[in-house]
Amino acid sequence: MRTKIDIDEGIWSKEVLKILLFDRTTNKNILWATEDYEYLGEEYHSHFEIKPHLITGINSSVIQPRVEKNKEEQIIRTKGKAEVFSPSWLCNNQNNLIDHAWFGKENVFNSSKGKCWETNYEKIEFPNLNNKTWQKYVDEKRMEITCGEAPYLVSRYDAVSGEIINLKDRIGLLDRKLRIVAENTNSEEDWLKWSQRAFESIYGFEFQGDSLLLARENILITYIDYMDDKLNREPTEEELQLIANIISWNIWQMDGLTYTIPFQVKKEFTRQLSIFDFIDNKIEEEQDYLCKIKDWRSKKTVFFSELLDRGNKNE
Numbered sequence: 001m002r003t004k005i006d007i008d009e010g011i012w013s014k015e016v017l018k019i020l021l022f023d024r025t026t027n028k029n030i031l032w033a034t035e036d037y038e039y040l041g042e043e044y045h046s047h048f049e050i051k052p053h054l055i056t057g058i059n060s061s062v063i064q065p066r067v068e069k070n071k072e073e074q075i076i077r078t079k080g081k082a083e084v085f086s087p088s089w090l091c092n093n094q095n096n097l098i099d100h101a102w103f104g105k106e107n108v109f110n111s112s113k114g115k116c117w118e119t120n121y122e123k124i125e126f127p128n129l130n131n132k133t134w135q136k137y138v139d140e141k142r143m144e145i146t147c148g149e150a151p152y153l154v155s156r157y158d159a160v161s162g163e164i165i166n167l168k169d170r171i172g173l174l175d176r177k178l179r180i181v182a183e184n185t186n187s188e189e190d191w192l193k194w195s196q197r198a199f200e201s202i203y204g205f206e207f208q209g210d211s212l213l214l215a216r217e218n219i220l221i222t223y224i225d226y227m228d229d230k231l232n233r234e235p236t237e238e239e240l241q242l243i244a245n246i247i248s249w250n251i252w253q254m255d256g257l258t259y260t261i262p263f264q265v266k267k268e269f270t271r272q273l274s275i276f277d278f279i280d281n282k283i284e285e286e287q288d289y290l291c292k293i294k295d296w297r298s299k300k301t302v303f304f305s306e307l308l309d310r311g312n313k314n315e
Contacts, residue, residue: 009052009055009056009060009063009213009217010056010057010060012217012240013237013240014052015237015241016220016237016240016241016244017052017056018052019241019244019245019247019248020213020216020217020220020244020247020248021049021050021051021052021213022248023248023252023253023261024248024249024252024292024293024294025252025253025261025289025290025291025292026261028049029049029050029051030049030050030209030212030213030253031046031047031048031049031050031209031253031261031262031263032044032045032046032047032048032049032050032208032209032210033046033047033207033208033209033253033262033263034046034208034209034210036210037062037210040062046263047263050209050210050213055213063210063213063214065149065157065159065162065214066085066148066149066159066211067085067157067158067159067160067161067162085148085149085151085159085160086151086152086159086160087115087158087159087160087161088151088155088158088159088160088163088165088171089112089114089115089116089117091151091152091155091171091172092110092112092117092155092171093112094152095152095171095172095173095176096108096109096110096112098142098173099176102132102137102140103126103127103132104127107120108120108124109124109171109176109179110169110171117169117171119168119169121168123183124179124180124183134180134183134184135194137177137180138177138180138181138194138197138198138201139197139201139297140201141201141202141203142173142174142201142202142203143202143203143204144173144202144203144204145204145205145256146205146206146207146256147204147205147206147211147212147215147251148206148211148215149211149214149215149218150172150204150214150215150218150219150251151172152172152173152204153172153173153174153202153204153215153219154170154172154174154175154218154219154222155170155171155172155175156170156218156221156222156225167225167226167229172222173202174198174199174202174219174222175222177198177201177202178195178198178222178226181194181195181198181226182226182229182230185230188231191227191230191231192239195223195226195227196242196243196246197296199219199223199243199246199247199250200246200250200296200297201296202219202250203250203251203293204250204251204252205251205252205253205254205256205291205304206251206253206254207253207254207255207256207262209253212251212252212253215251216244216247216248216251219247219251220240220243220244220247223235223240223243224240227239246296249293249294250293250294252291252292252293252304253291254291254304259290259291259303259304259305259308260289260290260291261289261291264289290303290304290305291303291304291305292304293307
């Protein structure tokens with residue numbers, strides 16, 4: 001199991017890192033979307049893409065988790081970008097509320113004890129209902145908004161204190177799903193199948209590119225951790241690329257106020273349009289900047305804003 005807090009982008013192959021930096025909406029790389037690195041040179045401008053050579057080799061320590069940044073940097077990011085990271089005990093309390101609603105009972109995975117928790121190490125029991133099976137739990141969609149380093153999804157370390165969290169005591173939404181997969185599969189084939197479905201079921205978006213990359217890496221390292229614990233081996237390059245591909249779709253860069261990639265400006269029309277031209281071009285224009293995600297069960301790519309519209313119509 002990996003125990004490092006900081007993440008060295010050099011641990012990945014060139015292809016895996018390429019996937020982790022890829023933006024599925026633009027078919028380019030994710031943007032820096034923060035001014036924190038501009039002192040390093042023009043290529044680190046907030047509106048520019050994060051390129052592999054900017055964060056590997058002699059630049060491998062450029063991006064660090066928030067807990068590794070000095071206090072002054074943390075304060076600046078909190079004031080300037082409302083960047084506030086939740087301690088793991090708070091993430092656990094809120095994730096427990098989700099499971100309380102799903103299972104219909106409290107303390108399923110652990111019991112909160114002030115600013116810590118006591119893990120239930122017994123195999124998790126599921127309600128005797130057709131729609132409450134372990135497979136349904138793994139497939140249940142979960143999302144962390146403005147996810148930062150994704151502490152609600154995976155809990156390799158406490159995002160505030162930096163304390164490493166033992167695999168058996170992790171509390172993230174994906175951690176819980178992967179625990180369920182481990183407890184209910186007996187073959188490598190089944191573990192690979194259902195762990196993949198677990199990754200396909202979790203989503204999150206973030207504005208700042210450095211935090212987004214850290215979130216993606218934390219989630220991919222989580223796959224390595226649980227495979228090592230269950231199968232006693234590390235993923236192959238092909239397996240890493242498969243999970244990285246899912247992560248690049250499900251953990252995406254977005255302005256949460258506009259549902260677009262950062263800094264996107266609508267294009268202005270340069271000619272006279274009929275009402276029909278306007279409608280057609282308006283739709284095409286919106287598709288250029290609205291963020292896209294994938295529904296893995298239906299195998300369809302959708303605009304995130306469409307999902308919100310559906311939810312509003314169903315209220």
